[in-house]
Amino acid sequence: MGEAAGRGAGRRAVIFDLDGTIADTSHDLVNAANACFIGMGVGDMLDPFADAAVAVGKGGMGMLRLGLERMAFAGDIDAQIAAQYPNLLKAYEADIARHTVIYPGFLEAAAALRADGYAVGICTNKPEYLAVQLLDALSISGVFDAVIGADTLPTRKPDPAPLRAAIERAGGDTARALLVGDTITDHTTARALGVPSVLVTFGPGGRSVEEMAPDHLLEHYDHLPEVAARLLGGRST
Structure with missing residues (x-):
């Protein structure tokens, strides 16, 4: 016990x-992560349906990591996640329950x-x-x-x-x-x-x-x- x-x-x-x-909450979480990728100039990297388990199970940092890996980000992924995470939170807060x-x-x-x-x-x-x-x-x-x-x-x-x-x-x-x-x-x-x-x-x-x-x-x-x-x-x- x-x-x-x-x-x-x-x-x-x-x-x-x-x-x-x-x-x-997966659709709104994915949209918040995609807002970060759009801000980086690469567009949506995550799908709100196919990536729902990642959104809910691994959270914001997990979604950012997956998207950066998909775009073959050449820099320091951990540093980029740390830089983008506040942007993800702001995007999520601004549109938290649309879907x-x-x-x-x-x-x-x-x-x-x-x-x-x-x-x-x-x-x-x-x-x-x-x-x-x-x-x-x-x-x-x-x-x-x-x-x-x-x-x-x-x-x-x-x-x-x-x-x-x-x-x-x-x-x-x-x-x-x-x-x-x-x-x-x-x-x-x-x-x-x-x-x-x-x-x-x-x-x-x-x-x-x-x-x-x-x-x-x-x-x-x-x-x-x-x-x-x-x-x-x-x-x-």
């Missing part, structure tokens, strides 16, 4: 990753969890201010009791500290919590804290997440309240 072992019973908590778990959509059933599942007394929060590797901006743009900020981003703490996922903070700031107990995500980063984070890992099959990675052997594969959000009850026990206190 991980760090959650030995804690007393308390309020149950369900913590969500954001990109690729709550919402499909982003919430996955079917999420709002209903979150409402059911809250009605049953669960703490509900977010633990994402998106910068906190962008996570908050996106939630506001999607009109779902009120769903969550806490939001922890990549820069909220000195460390980020897969370090367990952000997940622990999300649980505790939401009012939950790490002994009665789980993480819903869509990548190896989420799975590793849950394992590091010793909480159940629930991975969605409808994110950009599809059913490939099955290879990670999570505690549950979530096919649709309709099933989440039942899954949470099974993995975390009876009603919240």
Whole structure:
């Protein structure tokens, strides 16, 4: 068992990753990266559909690296990524939710969890201010009791500290919590804290997440309240 072992019973908590778990943000993320390549004079280097998994799984720096490799960038790629990353963030902030959509059933599942007394929060590797901006743009900020981003703490996922903070700031107990995500980063984070890992099959990675052997594969959000009850026990206190 991980760090959650030995804690007393308390309020149950369900913590969500954001990109690729709550919402499909890939199109807007790719557009932000392409804005950087357009600024370099080479045009779009990424496809919002074919490169969705890279956008959500590896984030801004991963997208920049892929695009620079595709254009056979001759200079220092790491230095160019560092130079372009602030431009990517600005482009994303300026048009954060044009194509982003919430996955079917999420709002209903979150409402059911809250009605049953669960703490509900977010633990994402998106910068906190962008996570908050996106939630506001999607009109779902009120769903969550806490939001922890990549820069909220000195460390980020897969370090367990952000997940622990999300649980505790939401009012939950790490002994009665789980993480819903869509990548190896989420799975590793849950394992590091010793909480159940629930991975969605409808994110950009599809059913490939099955290879990670999570505690549950979530096919649709309709099933989440039942899954949470099974993995975390009876009603919240």
